[in-house]
Amino acid sequence: MAVNAPVLRLSGITKSFGALRANAAISLEVERGEVLALLGENGAGKSTLVSILFGHYVPDEGSIEAFGKPLPPGDPAASLAAGIGMVHQHFTLADNLSVLDNVMLGTEPLWWGVSRRKAARRKLVATGERFGLQVDPDARVGTLSVGERQRVEILKALYRDARVLILDEPTAVLTPREAESLFDTLAQLVAEGLSLIFISHKLDEVLRVSNRIAVLRGGRLVATLRAADADKASLAELMVGREVRMPEAKPHAPGAVVCVVANIRVRGELHDVSLSLHAGAITAIAGVSGNGQQALADILCGLRAPEAGSVRVGDAAMPASPAAWIAAGVARVPEDRHAVGTIGDLPLWENAMAEHHATRFARGGMVRRGPARAFARRVVDGFDVRSARGLDTAVRSLSGGNMQKLVLGRALLGAGEDARGQTGRAPLLIVANQPTWGLDIGAVAFVHQQLLDACAQGSAVLLISDDLDEIFALADRIAVMHAGHLTPARATSAWTLAAIGLAMAGSVPAAMVADHAA
Amino acid sequence: MRLEARTEVSRLMLVAAPFAAVAFTLLVSSLFVAWAGAPLSQTYALIFEGGFGSRFAWSETLTRATPLILTGLSVAVAFRARLFNIGAEGQLYAGALAAVAVGGLHGGAGFDAHPALLYPAMMAAAMVAGALLLLVPALLRIRLGVDEVVTTLLLNFIVLLFVSMMLDGPMKDPTAMGWPQSVALQDAMQLEKLIERTRVHTGLLWALTLAGMLWFLFRYSTFGFAVRAVGANPRGAAFVGVPVARTMVLVALLSGALAGLAGAIEVAGRAGYVTLDMSPGYGYTGIVIAMLAGLNPLGVVAAAVFVAGVLVGADSMSRGVAVPTYIADVIVAIALLSMLVATAFARYRLRWQ
Numbered sequence: 001m002a003v004n005a006p007v008l009r010l011s012g013i014t015k016s017f018g019a020l021r022a023n024a025a026i027s028l029e030v031e032r033g034e035v036l037a038l039l040g041e042n043g044a045g046k047s048t049l050v051s052i053l054f055g056h057y058v059p060d061e062g063s064i065e066a067f068g069k070p071l072p073p074g075d076p077a078a079s080l081a082a083g084i085g086m087v088h089q090h091f092t093l094a095d096n097l098s099v100l101d102n103v104m105l106g107t108e109p110l111w112w113g114v115s116r117r118k119a120a121r122r123k124l125v126a127t128g129e130r131f132g133l134q135v136d137p138d139a140r141v142g143t144l145s146v147g148e149r150q151r152v153e154i155l156k157a158l159y160r161d162a163r164v165l166i167l168d169e170p171t172a173v174l175t176p177r178e179a180e181s182l183f184d185t186l187a188q189l190v191a192e193g194l195s196l197i198f199i200s201h202k203l204d205e206v207l208r209v210s211n212r213i214a215v216l217r218g219g220r221l222v223a224t225l226r227a228a229d230a231d232k233a234s235l236a237e238l239m240v241g242r243e244v245r246m247p248e249a250k251p252h253a254p255g256a257v258v259c260v261v262a263n264i265r266v267r268g269e270l271h272d273v274s275l276s277l278h279a280g281a282i283t284a285i286a287g288v289s290g291n292g293q294q295a296l297a298d299i300l301c302g303l304r305a306p307e308a309g310s311v312r313v314g315d316a317a318m319p320a321s322p323a324a325w326i327a328a329g330v331a332r333v334p335e336d337r338h339a340v341g342t343i344g345d346l347p348l349w350e351n352a353m354a355e356h357h358a359t360r361f362a363r364g365g366m367v368r369r370g371p372a373r374a375f376a377r378r379v380v381d382g383f384d385v386r387s388a389r390g391l392d393t394a395v396r397s398l399s400g401g402n403m404q405k406l407v408l409g410r411a412l413l414g415a416g417e418d419a420r421g422q423t424g425r426a427p428l429l430i431v432a433n434q435p436t437w438g439l440d441i442g443a444v445a446f447v448h449q450q451l452l453d454a455c456a457q458g459s460a461v462l463l464i465s466d467d468l469d470e471i472f473a474l475a476d477r478i479a480v481m482h483a484g485h486l487t488p489a490r491a492t493s494a495w496t497l498a499a500i501g502l503a504m505a506g507s508v509p510a511a512m513v514a515d516h517a518a
Numbered sequence: 519m520r521l522e523a524r525t526e527v528s529r530l531m532l533v534a535a536p537f538a539a540v541a542f543t544l545l546v547s548s549l550f551v552a553w554a555g556a557p558l559s560q561t562y563a564l565i566f567e568g569g570f571g572s573r574f575a576w577s578e579t580l581t582r583a584t585p586l587i588l589t590g591l592s593v594a595v596a597f598r599a600r601l602f603n604i605g606a607e608g609q610l611y612a613g614a615l616a617a618v619a620v621g622g623l624h625g626g627a628g629f630d631a632h633p634a635l636l637y638p639a640m641m642a643a644a645m646v647a648g649a650l651l652l653l654v655p656a657l658l659r660i661r662l663g664v665d666e667v668v669t670t671l672l673l674n675f676i677v678l679l680f681v682s683m684m685l686d687g688p689m690k691d692p693t694a695m696g697w698p699q700s701v702a703l704q705d706a707m708q709l710e711k712l713i714e715r716t717r718v719h720t721g722l723l724w725a726l727t728l729a730g731m732l733w734f735l736f737r738y739s740t741f742g743f744a745v746r747a748v749g750a751n752p753r754g755a756a757f758v759g760v761p762v763a764r765t766m767v768l769v770a771l772l773s774g775a776l777a778g779l780a781g782a783i784e785v786a787g788r789a790g791y792v793t794l795d796m797s798p799g800y801g802y803t804g805i806v807i808a809m810l811a812g813l814n815p816l817g818v819v820a821a822a823v824f825v826a827g828v829l830v831g832a833d834s835m836s837r838g839v840a841v842p843t844y845i846a847d848v849i850v851a852i853a854l855l856s857m858l859v860a861t862a863f864a865r866y867r868l869r870w871q
Binding site for chain 1 (some may be wrong): 738740741743744746747750751753754755756757758759761773827
């Protein structure tokens, strides 16, 4: 690999938003044919840096050079022209247009009248062949799989002659197999002389894919190191600024069955899903999001009723009523903490007591402020929820991690206290849907520890996640969901990564089909 | 240039916003006053004089503020739950008509009950009429997703035509020499005067009491919590077990009842009968007042007094200088716009880039 002048040189990039310094004097170089990983927690400044690079923000200080020439700040068109391409985490494709149309979109001036489709198609096909990215140019994007759409995103950048490609959390939406294929593609791009900036907070991936790793923390570049010299523990520590010990799961012996889901069906979302959850065990549902997990989670939170089948908690058949599930001692953690888990305009204490506003914390139609605020105080103290103005802070101003701690604390403490009329006990059942999605590593460790603790105290835990590392780290039993079908749950030790990958893509291992029949 | 949410919304700014809005309103309105060729300071002085400058001015302002407080509360309650009730005007007329139906003379054929019985029945009838009128759009919204802005707005015209029909038909006052007005209320049903030789009536006490009660209800009750939760985030509210549909229905009933009551109190406190022009848009002005008040029930009282003062003051001003009373409508309209912008600025900041 030829290492000459760097293709990209960032010098002293500084950017503040009010009092918040998102980037502080960051200097970085990206060389030709290398993969530079940008590693950092949420809010470390990764997105700001990339937005500056791509011309979405103007830096307060500092300059950028691309291929030896200064890049005008705040001009996305100039960044594009300089050969900087971006693959967004949330795809920027038009579903109802063909691949070719999507790729051409924005590359032709509007007043040409005649579009040069033939030439464009030739170029697209040639680009695809050169980089090993096979996609039918005439396929409608809406019909493509997520992995294929990502390939279109990459092709779109390559079609515009990108020489530096920024990939923002590219594996977040992929199955393990699709991720493998992405890594192959990336290797090919690098072999062709492209430079990649790979943004991620997944340490395994970063170690595997990149040549060099730049670690950001609190807006500062805290380290740049060669991937060969780095290991997971040291990277985690650099990223967080202190030693992080991910909680270790000890295998639990499953206890009595707490919750039975029997043959539930929701048209187009769930097909005959059955599942039983045991006290003192963590059962995980793996799968790429969008395969019916949301419907299952909604049913297990009391938000929807299945069209057929039954759900029982303990001895009771459960209705589609959140209040009934709360009363039954079920701690619920929804996937979307902003839109569902919290009410952003209301203060922290009202959010904390919300699940019991009409029961435990009410008398004669009035909210019992004293006990309600005391409960909120216990949540804040017990789960380390940090906020600017204590119990009266509007929840929308909390960081994602603190918001999630609030949701988790409210559910765990509330359900524990309610189920047995006593404080400090574990809930009967915990339903956690993507509980660590988008959290930084410290908060992830905290959430995991809380789930493990509750489980050790006898809670039945259902963990729905698309993060296989998380599932393997925590679960006693794993079931895989694909297109609304759920495999039987089997002991974690009975699964291999390959088997899960296959199941996530819809092919149930033969052994399991036999299991199921038996 | 774009809007960016402030991470912390300062209370000071939220409190200052309405005052800034009023100041800005007067500034902009000055252009119109100047355009009309009237001396600026004198015009404003006359408006202030006419609205707040004397015992008589205050009495007129408070009389005008009474229905406005009630319609303002009606709208504030509904908007808190994001139920956009634009139909307070129609609900007010429905309430007024129901009040006269129960408490009217009807040429001697009216209900002959003891006032202690008939009076609450009259008020209840007005509230039920208003409540039912909003219940229908609310149910359509909850069950079928029909936009309540459209349905409540259009119902206003239907109600007005219905009132017109009644005033020319079954409820026509035969002694009104052909004027389309309803039969009068029984004397015992008329509200007492609050201050001698003025038009201020005890309806003001109703309005103030209700404002206080609603403030307390919103702040301290589980129902208040449910309303605020549903308004702020219906999905989040449903998740924590707030019965969203039931809360919406209750809000609709409460909001409609308040507007209906406004109608009854306006009839019983002033004319004693219903006419087609008994409300110069009290229901619509209620929307402005609720927004000016930031949907706070106590703020509604202040906003209603301000708006009533401007309306009354403009009337007397137009007799002094040659500015049409429409300036009052302009002021109120600009006040609403600047209030919306001012609250937006309290919550968001502009970022130039």
